[in-house]
Amino acid sequence: MAIESVLINVTDVARAVDFYRRHLDAVVIDATDDRAELDLVTARLVLTRVDAPAESTWVGDDLQRGFRHVGFKVSDLDARVDALHDAGVPFHLEPIHAEGDVRITFFFDPDGTLLELVEGPLQYHEVYDREAVEQDWALGDPERPRFDHVAATVDDLDATTSHYGRLGYLLMSGIHQPSDDRGFEINFLRDGDSSLEIFTYERAEKAQRAPQLDAPGFAAVVFSGDEAPGDEVATLPDGRRIHTDADGLLYAVASA
Numbered sequence: 001m002a003i004e005s006v007l008i009n010v011t012d013v014a015r016a017v018d019f020y021r022r023h024l025d026a027v028v029i030d031a032t033d034d035r036a037e038l039d040l041v042t043a044r045l046v047l048t049r050v051d052a053p054a055e056s057t058w059v060g061d062d063l064q065r066g067f068r069h070v071g072f073k074v075s076d077l078d079a080r081v082d083a084l085h086d087a088g089v090p091f092h093l094e095p096i097h098a099e100g101d102v103r104i105t106f107f108f109d110p111d112g113t114l115l116e117l118v119e120g121p122l123q124y125h126e127v128y129d130r131e132a133v134e135q136d137w138a139l140g141d142p143e144r145p146r147f148d149h150v151a152a153t154v155d156d157l158d159a160t161t162s163h164y165g166r167l168g169y170l171l172m173s174g175i176h177q178p179s180d181d182r183g184f185e186i187n188f189l190r191d192g193d194s195s196l197e198i199f200t201y202e203r204a205e206k207a208q209r210a211p212q213l214d215a216p217g218f219a220a221v222v223f224s225g226d227e228a229p230g231d232e233v234a235t236l237p238d239g240r241r242i243h244t245d246a247d248g249l250l251y252a253v254a255s256a
Contacts, residue, residue: 002192066248
């Protein structure tokens with residue numbers, strides 16, 4: 001049950017579509033004043049307008065459990081960063097050379113969703129499933145930005161692996177963060193052509209966020225398939241049922 005789409009709440013659909021077209025080469029599949037669907041190679045972004053939006057409780061601190069960011073693979077990070085700077089887009093982290101021998105940067109979309117660009121194939125410190133890693137690397141450098149992962153902070157990696165294992169995910173690989181004294185580790189759960197990037201912090205207290213579907217920003221991940229193991233917390237106007245895992249990451253399944 002790979003990631004089929006990512007749901008993002010926006011206050012202005014046209015503005016959001018323009019942003020993703022300009023900076024991530026998204027291809028518009030369908031767009032109205034209330035909703036747009038964009039193709040980003042391995043998954044779609046679904047942008048939905050929220051009226052009278054609530055104030056988001058998302059905090060840009062990876063110690064808040066649940067959703068952290070949406071990641072994309074690129075082959076031209078510097079050029080895209082220059083264009084983002086020229087457009088006055090706010091950055092969370094300027095480009096750095098990160099663990100795993102990749103270059104990364106973080107910035108915000110117009111409604112506060114944190115986005116990451118990754119350039120280069122990750123050189124994993126731990127490989128738990130060689131075949132999955134080889135399939136990951138075989139995707140190569142993208143001709144245009146390619147959706148790669150949704151990141152989440154969790155309290156218990158084993159419990160998270162078990163939960164998403166029921167959706168077909170396997171523990172593929174890991175990256176150590178030796179310079180972080182909080183016991184920070186990144187592991188990757190894989191199915192299809194994208195990942196769930198899982199953050200854990202062994203020596204830091206983490207905060208829980210209540211489910212929130214009426215604020216701008218990331219709303220939920222949509223997996224392919226028709227069964228969801230998590231607790232149901234809401235139903236969208238289109239009838240889609242939204243579930244949550246133990247850490248507050250919201251998700252749905254395409255056929256439910």
